[in-house]
Amino acid sequence: MRQLHEEAEDKEVGRMPADEELFRALLHLEARAGALKSGEARRKAAITRVKLWEYLREQADVHQAKAIEDARAANAEWAELVPALAVNTPSAAYNKATRLRAAALTDLSHGDRPVRRTPEAVLEVERQAALRAAEERRAQEHAARRHGLVAPVAQRLIEHRAGLDDDGEVTFWLDQIAAVLPSCKTPTQLVSVETYVEAVVRELRKVERATARPAASTAEAQLAYAAAAELVSRS
Structure with missing residues (x-):
């Protein structure tokens, strides 16, 4: 908008408020609309003003x-x-306040479209958002509980890896656990660690079937392996 007025050599463009002062800038542009010389520039500027007023509203x-x-x-x-809300009754104030909340909401069930400005639509979207938030909290709580089970088992595998069969696949998955476990905080990282523990157990079982001997050579490693196998069986 400023550029259009500069190109039109509007003598008052220097008095246009800063871009951060959108309301005052729009009032100035409205007053100076006639300074634009071409019809195309006036059309483009007017449409832009419509968009900016809509944004401001x-x-x-x-x-x-x-x-x-x-x-x-x-x-x-x-x-x-x-x-304050320019209505006549408390119920009308409540309904208007509910409709105003629509401006800050999107309807995920309809492709992120703006919420219809009716109390019923707003309350339904807020109900759905509360359900999603509750589901996320449950998932986080489950992840925290699961982390309390998985992390100690994974840590024992790492601590006693020297006593586990040094098969290439076993080593690979133990390395994955060692890389992720120290910073395991998110549900995604937890799932990764649990997947790696399952892979270690799977590969150790393969070693036992192939060699017909225990995959763990020390008592500590055997206990770590047994704990991992039990965890996998309960997952």
Whole structure:
């Protein structure tokens, strides 16, 4: 927009507010729309102004919704918000506040489309978001519990790897455990460690079938192997 006015040699372009002051900048551009000489420039500038006003309106809704949230958190009654929201009843204030929350939501069930501005649509999307958040919390809690089981078993395999058959595949998977285990924090990393433990057990069993002898040569390694095998059997 600034460039269009510079190219049109608008004498007032230097007085245009900074880009960060969007509201004042749009008012200035509206007042100086006639300074653009070509019809194409005026059309392009006007359409851009429409887009920017729409953006500003959406941002206003988001911030007004946050202000309402803060007011309610400070024990403001809906009746107190009636004049602030330019409505006539507390129920209308509640409904308008619910519709305003739509600006900050997207409907994942419909391809991230904006939420319809009805209380029913907003409440449904918020309900779905709460269900997803609860599911994520359960997954994280499960991962934490599983980590408490998997990490000690994986650590014992690493500590006593010298007593395990030095088959190439066994060594490879033990190396994978050793690489990931020290920084294992996320559910994805936990799944990786568990997969590697399963692979170690699988390869050690192959060694035992192929050689007809124990895959562990020390008591500590045998206990580590047995713990890993039990973990795998329960997964």
